[in-house]
Amino acid sequence: MTASDLFYTLALQRVEGVGDIMAKKLISHCGSAEGVFKTKSNQLAAIDGVGTTLLKNLKDQSVFDKANKEIAFIQNNNINVAYFQDENYPDKLKHCVDAPLVLFTAGNMNLKSRKIISIVGTRQITSYGMEFCKKLIEDLVPLNPVIVSGFAYGVDIVAHQLAMENNLQTIGVLAHGLNQIYPKTHKKYMAKMEQNGGFMTEFWSSANPDKENFVKRNRIVAGIAEATIVIESADRGGSLITANIANDYNRDVFAVPGRTTDKYSAGCNNLIKTQKANVLTSAADLIYILNWDIKEESKAVQKQLFVSLDNDEQKIYDYLLKTGKELMDIIALECEFPIYRISALLLNMELKGVIRPLPGKLFEAI
Known part of the structure; x- marks a missing residue:
């Protein structure tokens, strides 16, 4: 502009x-x-x-x-401005009627034709949430997604850190102007984030991190992405607001299930129970529901001459060699694996380049 x-x-x-x-x-x-x-x-x-x-x-x-x-x-301060009618404005956010008129950004971000996911959750992340988030982002690396979150304590900063560790672009959506950072303890992450990603806000430099601003910025987190993932949440919290907004925008929402006795799984379990979120047990669930194509995104993932398969993977591979293409549910039944396990195994085998997915939840050996 x-x-x-x-x-x-x-x-x-x-x-x-x-x-x-x-x-x-x-x-x-x-x-x-x-x-x-x-x-x-x-x-x-x-x-x-x-x-x-x-x-x-x-x-x-x-x-x-x-x-x-x-x-x-x-x-x-070398701030970039994205007007809602300009090319540099996030594509998916343009389709949200209440999206910001302008966005102020700092860093080195490129959102054109990229897979974008938002990861949100409690500020009191548990070891369960950390481990799940770590595995999820590591498994998504071949797809090179952009990881969006709110740069807050807990799930947010863990998602940003893991994205940086895996050389993925990550963007923090702020609830205040770009003249400050909140929380101040996260200032140490700013320089590295701005190298591959950075920060985004709708707020002027005069805006402080007031409570209502956090609720308002959640619509950017939900609207900018193909899907919103809730890692952990109590029965109330900002991440549930983000999930509801994503549903209103007709975006996919995923929630990580947990034990009924765990405080910070209550929100996720309720999202799943009320059919406001898909169950997320592994990266394979996300890839399947969003219909992402690993082969198309990662030229680095190629079939190797000699591939190391564990016993479970070898069992599936031998079965597919014998039967040809087969439905995931049938593979699980014949190879005696539960569905949640088979999806993770098939994803790992796909990453190793020994099988490929076909339309209709079919898989075949390469």
Whole structure:
């Protein structure tokens, strides 16, 4: 967007009573943010939702001074701005009616034609949650997904750290402006994250990490991704809000099941029970439901001349060599493995390049 577009867009954001939905409605009607300020009041009054109070607020000249101050901050700190109609605005987020008018970003991120998943959960992550998250991200490496989270304590920072350890792009969606970081103890991760990913926010530099901002930013976490994964959650929490928003956006939601007696599995178990989330027991579940193609994404994963298979994998491979292509459920039945186990085994074998998936949950040996 041009400097003029940015100026008027920021000014429009500062008009009292203009949120993201109303701003887009006004821009659509007037052609641009500048056009909103230059359109006569009687014409603006014809727009649904525009009343006398809003017409009065659009005459407030102080919004232009505020816009200039924010532009100075953006320029002095090398902040990137993504306008909701621009190419650099996240594709999936564009389809969310209440998505931010603009996004401010810092770092080195590339979201075009990428697989993007959001990982959320409790701030009191347990060893169970840590181990599951670690295995999940490691198994997803061949697909090179972008890992999005909220840079908070617990599941968020664990997901970011694991993404960095596995050289995956990771993005922290913040509940405040880019002039600060919250929590301050996570400042040590910023430089490395900005090398491959970085930070994203809808909030101006004047915004503090207030409680309501965390709830608001959750819609970005849910809207930017193909799927939202809840690793662990109590029966209430921000991650459940994110999951509900993702459902409202018609996105896939996954939850990691846990024991009924575990406090931080209660939220996940309830999402599954109420059919608001798919059961996630391994990366294979995610790959299957999202219909991701490992072969297409990872040229590095090729069939090797000599591949090491464990006993269970060898049993499946021998069966497929004898029978040809077969349904996953039949493979599980004939090889005497439970479904949750067979999905993980088939994924590992696929990564080793000894089998390939076919449409209709079929698999065949290569």
